[in-house]
Amino acid sequence: MERKEEEMKSHVRRGLWKPEEDMILRNCVESHGEGNWADISRRSGLKRGGKSCRLRWKNYLRPNIKRGGMSPQEQDLIIRMHKLLGNRWSLIAGRLPGRTDNEVKNYWNTHLNKKSNSRKQNATESVEAPTDKPVMSTGVRDSHGDQGEGEEGTTNWMEETNCLAYDDHIGSPLPLISHYTDTFLFDPCFAFMDCFPLL
DNA sequence: AAACCATACAACCGCGAATTT
DNA sequence: AAAATTCGCGGTTGTATGGTT
Structure with missing residues (x-):
């Protein structure tokens, strides 16, 4: 049994994908559709x-993947969202059309984490008790323990996040309500976030 | 020129949730 | 209801590349 698994594993190719492999996978997904990856x-x-x-x-071949550097607007949005949600990369990526959770995560770890840390350090020079925890918790997936409880830090997140989306087409921030009715209509997390300022 | 180091990003792993049987 | 399978997420590791010594 274990032996068989070992054998299976040893036959599985790993590492970077070759262009030929990409082509085969793309063709296969296009003809059979997404999902059931074992079958594909x-x-x-x-x-x-x-x-x-x-x-x-998901991270490379899918159509509409946006590649290349993050715009300042995207960076800013990631920082704001991370402050709110913590490491909820898929949710954050959901607000950035064409970006994947993996890309956002990598970008945060390599570029923004430092930036944010240095900012935080500056802030702590004047203010006590900073926190790594997000301002809000969605309560959707709390098992990893790095999410906040949602109780603390009911700070000025309204001010800070009065824009949670950026529209490349019109080149300006989208107001909360228009985005709410648009992309995240059925996301309870964002529905809640977007409604909260009305209270 | 080569060895070393730092950075960026692609890919893998383990786990829990959701779905199917 | 329970077991098996599939999916999705976040953390971590591996690798390519560029810069420095």
Whole structure:
């Protein structure tokens, strides 16, 4: 049993994807549709696990993926959202059209984390008791323990996040309500966040 | 030129949630 | 209802690349 698993693992290709593999995966997803990644992995003939196929598609091959550097607006939005939600990368990425959770996470870890830390350090020189915890918690996925409880820090998040989306097409921040009715109509987390200022 | 180091990003892993059987 | 399977998330690791010594 374990031996068989070992054997399976040893036949699975790992590491960076080659252009040929990308092409095969793209063709396979286009003809069979997204989902059931184990099946796609089998059908494609690629020696890649379903998980790996899914990740590659989601983060790289999917249409409408935006590549290249983050705009200042995107950076700013990530910082604000991270302050609110903590490491909820998929939620943050959901507010950035064309960006993936992995990309946002990487960008935060390599660029913004430092920036944010140095900012925080400056702030702590004048104010006591900073916190790594997000201002708000969604309560949707709390098992990892790095999310805030939502009780503390009911600070000025309204002021700070009066814009939670940026529209590249019109080149200006979207007001909360228009975005709420647009992309995140059914996201309870954002529905709550967006409604809160009305209280 | 080469060894070393730092940075950025792609990919993997483990886990829990959701769904299917 | 329980077991098995699939999916999605966040943390972590691996690798390519560029800069410095």
